[in-house]
Amino acid sequence: MPEDGIVFDLQRFSLHDGPGIRTVIFFKGCPLCCQWCQNPEGLEPRPEISFSKEKCLGCQECQKVCPVRAIVFEGTKRIDRQVCDRCGKCVEVCYAEALRIVGKSYTPAELLEEAMTDMPFFVSSGGGITLSGGEPTCQADFLTSFLPLCKEKELHIALETCGCFVYEELEPLLSCVDLILYDIKAIDPVLHQKLTGRSNKTILENLGKLLKKDECAVQVRVPLIPTLTATDENLKAILVFLKEHNITEVSLLPYHKMGESKLEGIDSPLRPLNLARMSEQDLMNISALFRNAGIKALTY
Amino acid sequence: MTEPSVAPERTIASFPRLSRLHDALLGAKKEVCIQRARYLTDYMKGAGVWFEPPVVRRARAITHILRNLEVTIYPDEVLVGGITSKRIGAIIYPEFIGLLIWPELGNLREREVDALQISDEEIKELDQEIFPFWLDKVLAWHVQEFLSPPEPLSLLFKGGFFALTEAAGISHTAPDFEKLIEVGLEGIKEEAGEKIRELDQDPAGDAEKLRGRSFCRAVEIVCDGVIGFAQRYHEEALRLAEKETDPQRKSELLEIAQICARVPAKPANSFREALQSIWFLEIALHQENYEQALCLGRADQYLYPYYRRDLQKGLLTEEEAIELLGCLFIKMSEFVPLFSVNLALLFSGFPANPAVTLGGMMPEGLDATNRLSYLFLETRELIKTRHPNLHARVHKDSPGEYFERVCEVVKGGGGMPALMNDDVIIPALMKKGIKEEDARDYVVIGCVEISVPRKTFGSTDAALMSLPICLEMALNNGYSPVLQEEIGPKTGDPRAFRNMDHVLDAFRQQVAYLVEQMVIGLNSMGIAHRELYPSPLLSALTQGCLDKGQDVTAGGAVYNFTGVQGVGVADVADSLAAIDQLVFREKRVTMGELLKALEDNFEGHEQLLHLIRNRVPKYGNDDELPDMYARKAAEIFCQEVARHSNPRNGVYLPGFLSMTNHKGLGKFVAALPSGRKALETLANGVSPHDGWDKKGPTACLKSVAKLDYSQATNGVAVNLKFAPDYLKGAHGTKTLSSLIKAYFGLGGMHLQLNFIDEQTLLDAQQDPGKYPGLMVRVAGYSAYFADLAKEVQDEIIARTEHCSL
Ligand code: SF4
Numbered sequence A: 001m002p003e004d005g006i007v008f009d010l011q012r013f014s015l016h017d018g019p020g021i022r023t024v025i026f027f028k029g030c031p032l033c034c035q036w037c038q039n040p041e042g043l044e045p046r047p048e049i050s051f052s053k054e055k056c057l058g059c060q061e062c063q064k065v066c067p068v069r070a071i072v073f074e075g076t077k078r079i080d081r082q083v084c085d086r087c088g089k090c091v092e093v094c095y096a097e098a099l100r101i102v103g104k105s106y107t108p109a110e111l112l113e114e115a116m117t118d119m120p121f122f123v124s125s126g127g128g129i130t131l132s133g134g135e136p137t138c139q140a141d142f143l144t145s146f147l148p149l150c151k152e153k154e155l156h157i158a159l160e161t162c163g164c165f166v167y168e169e170l171e172p173l174l175s176c177v178d179l180i181l182y183d184i185k186a187i188d189p190v191l192h193q194k195l196t197g198r199s200n201k202t203i204l205e206n207l208g209k210l211l212k213k214d215e216c217a218v219q220v221r222v223p224l225i226p227t228l229t230a231t232d233e234n235l236k237a238i239l240v241f242l243k244e245h246n247i248t249e250v251s252l253l254p255y256h257k258m259g260e261s262k263l264e265g266i267d268s269p270l271r272p273l274n275l276a277r278m279s280e281q282d283l284m285n286i287s288a289l290f291r292n293a294g295i296k297a298l299t300y
Numbered sequence B: 001m002t003e004p005s006v007a008p009e010r011t012i013a014s015f016p017r018l019s020r021l022h023d024a025l026l027g028a029k030k031e032v033c034i035q036r037a038r039y040l041t042d043y044m045k046g047a048g049v050w051f052e053p054p055v056v057r058r059a060r061a062i063t064h065i066l067r068n069l070e071v072t073i074y075p076d077e078v079l080v081g082g083i084t085s086k087r088i089g090a091i092i093y094p095e096f097i098g099l100l101i102w103p104e105l106g107n108l109r110e111r112e113v114d115a116l117q118i119s120d121e122e123i124k125e126l127d128q129e130i131f132p133f134w135l136d137k138v139l140a141w142h143v144q145e146f147l148s149p150p151e152p153l154s155l156l157f158k159g160g161f162f163a164l165t166e167a168a169g170i171s172h173t174a175p176d177f178e179k180l181i182e183v184g185l186e187g188i189k190e191e192a193g194e195k196i197r198e199l200d201q202d203p204a205g206d207a208e209k210l211r212g213r214s215f216c217r218a219v220e221i222v223c224d225g226v227i228g229f230a231q232r233y234h235e236e237a238l239r240l241a242e243k244e245t246d247p248q249r250k251s252e253l254l255e256i257a258q259i260c261a262r263v264p265a266k267p268a269n270s271f272r273e274a275l276q277s278i279w280f281l282e283i284a285l286h287q288e289n290y291e292q293a294l295c296l297g298r299a300d301q302y303l304y305p306y307y308r309r310d311l312q313k314g315l316l317t318e319e320e321a322i323e324l325l326g327c328l329f330i331k332m333s334e335f336v337p338l339f340s341v342n343l344a345l346l347f348s349g350f351p352a353n354p355a356v357t358l359g360g361m362m363p364e365g366l367d368a369t370n371r372l373s374y375l376f377l378e379t380r381e382l383i384k385t386r387h388p389n390l391h392a393r394v395h396k397d398s399p400g401e402y403f404e405r406v407c408e409v410v411k412g413g414g415g416m417p418a419l420m421n422d423d424v425i426i427p428a429l430m431k432k433g434i435k436e437e438d439a440r441d442y443v444v445i446g447c448v449e450i451s452v453p454r455k456t457f458g459s460t461d462a463a464l465m466s467l468p469i470c471l472e473m474a475l476n477n478g479y480s481p482v483l484q485e486e487i488g489p490k491t492g493d494p495r496a497f498r499n500m501d502h503v504l505d506a507f508r509q510q511v512a513y514l515v516e517q518m519v520i521g522l523n524s525m526g527i528a529h530r531e532l533y534p535s536p537l538l539s540a541l542t543q544g545c546l547d548k549g550q551d552v553t554a555g556g557a558v559y560n561f562t563g564v565q566g567v568g569v570a571d572v573a574d575s576l577a578a579i580d581q582l583v584f585r586e587k588r589v590t591m592g593e594l595l596k597a598l599e600d601n602f603e604g605h606e607q608l609l610h611l612i613r614n615r616v617p618k619y620g621n622d623d624e625l626p627d628m629y630a631r632k633a634a635e636i637f638c639q640e641v642a643r644h645s646n647p648r649n650g651v652y653l654p655g656f657l658s659m660t661n662h663k664g665l666g667k668f669v670a671a672l673p674s675g676r677k678a679l680e681t682l683a684n685g686v687s688p689h690d691g692w693d694k695k696g697p698t699a700c701l702k703s704v705a706k707l708d709y710s711q712a713t714n715g716v717a718v719n720l721k722f723a724p725d726y727l728k729g730a731h732g733t734k735t736l737s738s739l740i741k742a743y744f745g746l747g748g749m750h751l752q753l754n755f756i757d758e759q760t761l762l763d764a765q766q767d768p769g770k771y772p773g774l775m776v777r778v779a780g781y782s783a784y785f786a787d788l789a790k791e792v793q794d795e796i797i798a799r800t801e802h803c804s805l
């Protein structure tokens, strides 16, 4: 039996993660832990329980069914994460959807069916599916059985990756992938370690290998986090790196706070950054920086 | 085609006349015009009228109105003719439902919804001279007194079950303007005269045929009436020209005078004459029957030869054509309907919906898109007027450029044009017995209704009926909880239902009952229209009538239909899905418990409410269970409607649009198993319940495309709202067009899009003066946001903002 995939969201009619109309599949688990993570509920590989206090009715049904007495009623918390064994029983009875399971198992065939639902829209728009997360390559085994099925159906496949993977594991899958969206966050290894919890050695190496391999298109994306990645120093270093690798186009992803509002409901090591959103002017200045260096900067 | 079709960069600044006229329109107050009512009453008070055949009486009455209706030419106008005596006027039809406004006259100026200006003298005249005369001459009174059994009308007056709009008039048609501009009214008169001579020579003296003689006489009379009206504009233009000191305006006025002397009597010689001729007829038709959806049809098609000829002869430039179209758009926006407060809620935003249909397929099957199609779109982009309601037909071979241009214009806001799918509509029409070349020539009437132009009297918006109240009666053994009355047939105690078949069967019986009552009411009204207030002018412009010697109301048209709408498909679908899943499949609640919760409006049943809202899939999310029930509910209504025929020898056609009736009808429905609470709004058209489509537009459109539209030939309304920045730029336009193409490929019939952001709307709601021209698409029609009832505004704001992140 092939391994199941753990997916925490499927987003249809996504227009900014590759060409055309796309369905984005969010895979659970990520080797990095970026401070600005937009999908913090995707960091942990295992399914987890999220809680939204806004939706809670206070009906206490959850408490009645929890086998290990992990339900607590204090402040914004509902679950004692130390005690909870993630059995999901409370979610079952929480009709208000205050408690939810983040991460659902799919067999390759099941996920294929979900991936295919918007096929007519993919065909008309030149779209397809985008593997995102978390970090999809964390579930390389699953992808090994899933991606060939997709290819058989002629789905256009984009892969969003942080680059932190074992190259040899991914290589056999590359023939199935049409486009790789590759994040570059920082060039200085120390900075990278500080921002994401991991060194960027493998990441930068892997990108080099992918570019050489020339099997699928690679689009580099740079998250612009004020004071963290969007510093003069870091951006200049990124420019140099891109030049060295003859990369002529990048996507810029300006910071937004969406991910931080999710932190409260899960058990996450991250804390909200609460940075101000990037101004249009700043974004234009950064685009100009890239353009002047001969690199086309795409913003959405 | 060798002409350029890329839109040049023109802005409103290139059209100073248009922008002045548009400003004048936006600056004008909406007023009531009592002149039609006055002159109609005047004529009908004459003792002699009761000896005239009804159709002749009608022709003479219209002529009398046209002889007296004030003529005004406003500054800057090149296209002339006031549909009322006011810049923006509401017409009163006392013979239909005009009297409903009687008790509200004093409050018209101040009322919250759709306020209208009227002077004290005008109120007095209505109150003392006009309205009292009509008390026993109103169509609905006649129906009640002589024609209809009591039940249908009692259901109508209770509200909540159906609205029978034929009480207010019929209209809803696309007359033969093509013929008008080709032969002129004199040509049509000639034809009527010919017919009379033919009858006079008929040695058999066939009674049926002889009946046609008075009809043909009426056509002659009313044609003369309209010609006389144009003549008055000719004189007025001459009078103004004489006084005019500005030489340029003087020559403009002289040209107007010249044109009004020719059309609509003679065939149109130019693009401009064609427009003027059509506009005079629109004015006249509005005096004859009520102001709803007297449509121009495929104007880009029949005007094209005139446009091309003028262009080739160097008599017209593209810019001049746009200016003229703009003038027409503005003239078409100079009237609003007069609704009583209750009706204003059902039809909020002053909808009248004279529609223009663009593009699509020619009768021979080739693509019909031409340069004028693009110019109509451009005009719409330049001035976003209330009217006309624009519809763009598309088919799988429509040029990509046209498709994208349509999307681009929709993105500009105001929800126009709406898109119609030829590939679904044409085969559906053929199934209803319409010839292929006629089916390919279809137009959109009003909001979304479908009809063959020139040949049809389709009464496409004859009634709107609530489907959720049928389900509610099925779940209450014929009882209506809001009205607290036994209404429908006894379909059994729902607690004894053993499976979904029992539920569906009870629902079908309730639908069948209500449809039957609706049909009896409508057929009685149809007879009353024929007997009391026939439409000789419309008949003169409807193919078949002169041949048969019959008025449209008597079945003279080539095609005769009556179109009725079902409202609240999604509410029924979501309710059936909930019953199926919770009561029968999972057995989580009993029918008794569910009914108790509905009775309590879910108070004290929050758990159940959340179970229903969050654990039962909803229509609009590409989920098979509710989508299957949506198909089923629509099918039941379609089947029950299709059983019936109208008095014009035609069949009933079902459709699904609601204008804003889903709000009004919702007030008569208690809590539903779908999780919708008591008295809340119902779903709009065949769109999902507001805010319950949570998986984005692709899922929503897939659900919607699952309905069987081959039966819903009266048309359906599907609304989708977007935050404008989500589909920015050329790239966004491409995405939008591929979204629509795929949806149409899946079998979707109709789509209208709103591009507005919530902030703009909230702002507009706070300060209506700030955005007088902000258009939104309400249901099947567009309206100025500021004109809408607060509740309807709220709904538009709440409508799922797809992908606003
Ligand atoms: S079951 Fe859900 S709604 Fe009820 S108390 Fe627990 S978390 Fe809140």
Ligand code: SF4
Pocket: A049, A065, A066, A067, A068, A069, A070, A071, A079, A083, A084, A085, A086, A087, A088, A089, A090, A091
């Ligand atoms: S997931 Fe299971 S263990 Fe954890 S809180 Fe819920 S019921 Fe208790």
